[in-house]
Each structure stands twice: as C-alpha cells, then as structure tokens.
Amino acid sequence: DADVTQTPRNRITKTGKRIMLECSQTKGHDRMYWYRQDPGLGLRLIYYSFDVKDINKGEISDGYSVSRQAQAKFSLSLESAIPNQTALYFCATSDAGGPGETQYFGPGTRLLVL
Amino acid sequence: GENVEQHPSTLSVQEGDSAVIKCTYSDSASNYFPWYKQELGKRPQLIIDIRSNVGEKKDQRIAVTLNKTAKHFSLHITETQPEDSAVYFCAASRGDDKIIFGKGTRLHILP
Numbered sequence: 001d002a003d004v005t006q007t008p009r010n011r012i013t014k015t016g017k018r019i020m021l022e023c024s025q026t027k028g029h030d031r032m033y034w035y036r037q038d039p040g041l042g043l044r045l046i047y048y049s050f051d052v053k054d055i056n057k058g059e060i061s062d063g064y065s066v067s068r069q070a071q072a073k074f075s076l077s078l079e080s081a082i083p084n085q086t087a088l089y090f091c092a093t094s095d096a097g098g099p100g101e102t103q104y105f106g107p108g109t110r111l112l113v114l
Numbered sequence: 115g116e117n118v119e120q121h122p123s124t125l126s127v128q129e130g131d132s133a134v135i136k137c138t139y140s141d142s143a144s145n146y147f148p149w150y151k152q153e154l155g156k157r158p159q160l161i162i163d164i165r166s167n168v169g170e171k172k173d174q175r176i177a178v179t180l181n182k183t184a185k186h187f188s189l190h191i192t193e194t195q196p197e198d199s200a201v202y203f204c205a206a207s208r209g210d211d212k213i214i215f216g217k218g219t220r221l222h223i224l225p
Contacts, residue, residue: 042203043215059214102148102163103213105158
C-alpha cells in the first residue's frame with residue numbers, strides 16, 4: 001500500500017548505535033503503530049499512537065522510544081541497538097472512524113544489529 | 115491483557131483441499147477478530163474480519179467462524195489454490211483499541 005511508507009527499507013548497524021526508523025502516511029489516519037516481526041513470534045506491538053498527543057506502550061516497548069511528529073509521521077528509535085533487536089519492523093495506520101478499523105501496513109524495515 | 119493463541123504454526127494441504135486455522139483469545143471483552151494474510155516478502159493485509167455480534171462470515175472461498183462462549187474463532191479456506199500459500203495471522207481487539215496478533219500460521223499448498 002503506497003500510502004504508508006517506511007525508511008530505510010534495510011539497515012545494518014552495530015551494537016550500541018542509535019538508529020531511527022521513520023514512517024509516513026498519506027491516508028489521513030489518526031492512528032499509527034509500530035510492530036516487530038520475528039520468525040515464529042508473529043507481529044508484536046511496540047508502541048502505538050491514537051493521535052498526535054497520544055503515545056502508548058505496547059507489548060514489548062523496552063529498548064525503544066517513539067515520536068509522533070505530526071499526524072502523518074511516526075518514528076521509532078533504538079537508543080542503543082542490541083543484536084536481539086534484529087527483526088523486521090512494520091509501521092501501520094488505521095482510521096479512528098469506528099471500532100475494528102482495518103490496519104494498513106507499510107512495506108517494512110529489515111534491521112540487522114551486529 | 116489480551117492473549118491470542120494460534121494453531122497450527124505450519125499447515126500443508128493438497129491443492130483443492132480445505133484448510134482450517136484456529137485461534138483462541140483470553141479477553142472476554144474482545145469483540146473484533148480480523149485475519150491478515152502475509153505473502154512472502156510482502157506486508158500483512160486484511161482478508162476478512164468478524165465482529166462478536168455474528169457467528170460466521172463468508173467471502174468467496176474464505177470464511178471465519180466465532181464461538182464467543184468458548185472464546186475461539188477459526189479461518190476456513192476451501193478449494194485451496196497455490197496463491198493461498200502465505201502466513202496467516204489472527205488477531206483480537208476490544209474494537210476501539212489496539213489489536214493483538216497471534217503468532218501466525220504458515221500455509222503451504224502442495225501441488
């Protein structure tokens with residue numbers, strides 16, 4: 001879905017480095033999410049934001065932080081990357097129009113921490 | 115908080131046969147149950163969903179059933195085709211809240 005974009009698409013970094021993953025959307029949705037995907041562990045929620053002034057921890061927020069710079073932008077930071085943060089990261093958006101709204105995923109960022 | 119269990123983790127079926135993936139949830143307040151499909155190298159996409167006020171929903175070859183008493187729901191794919199090969203995720207939500215995903219089922223359609 002070209003309306004949700006993530007940068008970078010691939011990233012290799014070293015242990016201890018700070019990195020930022022960015023997500024932008026043109027869908028006009030209020031709600032944005034960050035997930036990580038690991039083989040056999042599914043999609044686990046890291047942080048989510050229901051509007052610009054709202055930030056909530058998900059299932060696995062330790063070691064991560066986020067910033068909601070605008071309705072359209074939601075960034076995920078790893079302050080000091082460690083190897084077990086190697087994963088595929090997805091951003092997603094949904095409309096706040098009602099219960100059970102569809103989540104629209106970005107293309108993913110593949111992160112390797114050495 | 116909500117916990118979603120999904121089985122099996124891997125499923126192989128002969129092309130043309132049916133496939134069934136089952137999920138259970140823990141939060142009795144959950145009322146929205148979507149299913150997402152992720153093809154190899156692609157992003158997850160919604161394929162069907164069901165709300166707690168109905169017991170079954172169908173869309174061509176796919177159907178979802180919900181048993182609120184037992185807190186489980188299932189995805190049924192009939193007349194499977196090669197393009198059904200993918201990872202399928204179930205999820206549960208209270209509706210106007212975040213959704214929690216199961217660990218996924220990798221479905222292989224055998225020729």
